[in-house]
Amino acid sequence: MNPYYKNKLQEKILPFIFIFVVVIASVPAFNAGTRDINYFENVLRLLKEFFPPDFSVWREVFSGLVETIQMSVIATLIATVVALPLALASSKKVSPWFMQTGVVVFLSIIRAIPSLVWALIGVSIVGPYPLAGIIALVFYSLGYLGKFFADAIDAQDFDVVLFYRRQGAGPWQAFQYGMWPSIKILFKKHVLWMLEYNIRSASIIGYVGAGGLGTYLHIYQEYGRWDRFSFVIMLIFFIAIGFEVINRYHDRRQL
Amino acid sequence: MLNKECLFNCESISFSYGKRKIFSQLSFCIKPKEFWVISGESGIGKTTLLKVITGEIKNTSGQIKRPQYFTEIPQGLGLCSGLSAYETIAAGSLQEIPWWQSLFCFPLKTMNKALEISQTLKIDHVIHNNVEQLSGGERQRVVMARSLMGKSQLFIVDEPISMLDESRAIESLLLLRDEVFRRDGALVCVLHQSHVISQFATHQLIMTSESENGWVLK
Numbered sequence: 001m002n003p004y005y006k007n008k009l010q011e012k013i014l015p016f017i018f019i020f021v022v023v024i025a026s027v028p029a030f031n032a033g034t035r036d037i038n039y040f041e042n043v044l045r046l047l048k049e050f051f052p053p054d055f056s057v058w059r060e061v062f063s064g065l066v067e068t069i070q071m072s073v074i075a076t077l078i079a080t081v082v083a084l085p086l087a088l089a090s091s092k093k094v095s096p097w098f099m100q101t102g103v104v105v106f107l108s109i110i111r112a113i114p115s116l117v118w119a120l121i122g123v124s125i126v127g128p129y130p131l132a133g134i135i136a137l138v139f140y141s142l143g144y145l146g147k148f149f150a151d152a153i154d155a156q157d158f159d160v161v162l163f164y165r166r167q168g169a170g171p172w173q174a175f176q177y178g179m180w181p182s183i184k185i186l187f188k189k190h191v192l193w194m195l196e197y198n199i200r201s202a203s204i205i206g207y208v209g210a211g212g213l214g215t216y217l218h219i220y221q222e223y224g225r226w227d228r229f230s231f232v233i234m235l236i237f238f239i240a241i242g243f244e245v246i247n248r249y250h251d252r253r254q255l
Numbered sequence: 256m257l258n259k260e261c262l263f264n265c266e267s268i269s270f271s272y273g274k275r276k277i278f279s280q281l282s283f284c285i286k287p288k289e290f291w292v293i294s295g296e297s298g299i300g301k302t303t304l305l306k307v308i309t310g311e312i313k314n315t316s317g318q319i320k321r322p323q324y325f326t327e328i329p330q331g332l333g334l335c336s337g338l339s340a341y342e343t344i345a346a347g348s349l350q351e352i353p354w355w356q357s358l359f360c361f362p363l364k365t366m367n368k369a370l371e372i373s374q375t376l377k378i379d380h381v382i383h384n385n386v387e388q389l390s391g392g393e394r395q396r397v398v399m400a401r402s403l404m405g406k407s408q409l410f411i412v413d414e415p416i417s418m419l420d421e422s423r424a425i426e427s428l429l430l431l432r433d434e435v436f437r438r439d440g441a442l443v444c445v446l447h448q449s450h451v452i453s454q455f456a457t458h459q460l461i462m463t464s465e466s467e468n469g470w471v472l473k
Contacts, residue, residue: 167347168324
């Protein structure tokens with residue numbers, strides 16, 4: 001076969017067939033059981049209970065929000081500081097293979113455990129306090145930031161770093177002036193994304209007692225106060241939009 | 256025998272990529288105030304020879320003596336995007352500054368020197384720009400300015416003027432040579448332009464496939 005068509009077959013047609021087969025095989029997931037449920041009526045009923053939101057509980061909800069943000073900020077900071085050396089240790093270009101493999105496996109394991117499970121572990125160790133939430137978010141973020149940072153480092157050209165090293169600069173100086181300026185934008189982006197993710201996550205882990213907004217979500221759900229529940233959801237929604245705006249602004253400034 | 260008077264000295268060095276021999280049995284000694292030009296057609300192995308000289312790649316055989324620190328101007332320029340031209344120039348003196356002094360910013364003395372050199376090379380109007388915003392010629396002069404920040408005596412330079420117009424090329428190269436000679440240093444430089452070679456070279460190493468060893472010394 002002409003190599004041109006062989007390449008096309010490998011690059012386009014075979015992956016397409018693979019994705020097609022996977023999608024077809026996944027169709028049975030549209031399984032809603034055989035009970036006779038009126039979906040439309042359910043949506044309407046829920047919306048009626050959600051609206052209008054009950055803003056009277058703003059004091060306690062805002063205190064939950066502050067706690068959520070505090071937990072996320074501390075957890076993201078700790079995770080960033082710990083993820084940096086781990087990323088270097090798991091980078092293909094920096095570390096020997098045995099260290100790289102060890103750290104990559106460690107990071108995948110902690111990434112495989114959902115934040116809710118980390119929160120359960122945290123609660124069982126330190127009790128139902130925000131500290132449990134911090135522990136959960138630190139571990140969860142570490143798995144992601146470690147991988148993101150390592151990928152960012154691996155995508156870099158090491159020529160400039162090696163150039164400064166040959167000129168007699170120390171290892172830190174060579175990194176600071178030979179690589180950091182070109183990866184810092186990506187690092188900032190990852191850290192901001194993680195902070196946003198943690199704030200959303202911190203709103204959920206309260207369900208298992210790890211503090212923050214989730215605590216109130218849990219309480220309002222238990223007492224069937226969907227009007228208050230929707231107020232909390234709205235708040236989370238606005239935070240997400242706020243972060244998006246900050247990210248966009250940040251991106252535009254970089255261009 | 257490796258000579259102590261030389262800034263750089265090599266004895267019977269060879270290099271091959273697998274079975275393809277680039278050069279062999281090459282010996283030379285670079286003394287202070289010498290301007291060595293390496294020339295030859297494209298793809299013959301000039302940059303490879305420079306990389307062997309800097310130690311970036313290892314020679315297949317032979318002995319090399321090079322100073323602990325030397326200054327390089329690589330063909331790829333060795334620029335880090337995201338860094339301003341000003342800081343890039345200042346980074347040329349990193350080997351003289353302890354890491355904690357360059358952690359947040361460079362010392363004032365270093366920045367003043369960087370400004371002074373950029374004025375001499377006529378790039379002071381762009382030093383606050385990021386290096387990726389500069390033109391090819393401006394980048395080459397930034398890299399040249401950076402190379403002049405250090406105190407090393409041996410300068411290993413790969414096509415430093417390929418993107419400059421003729422008058423600016425001669426002017427920049429003169430400045431570089433005078434500064435290097437002032438500190439009793441020497442240059443090894445890959446160059447293509449024959450009129451520039453005749454004006455500057457004290458020694459010329461021509462890489463050619465016509466010679467058995469891959470080189471001729473002029």
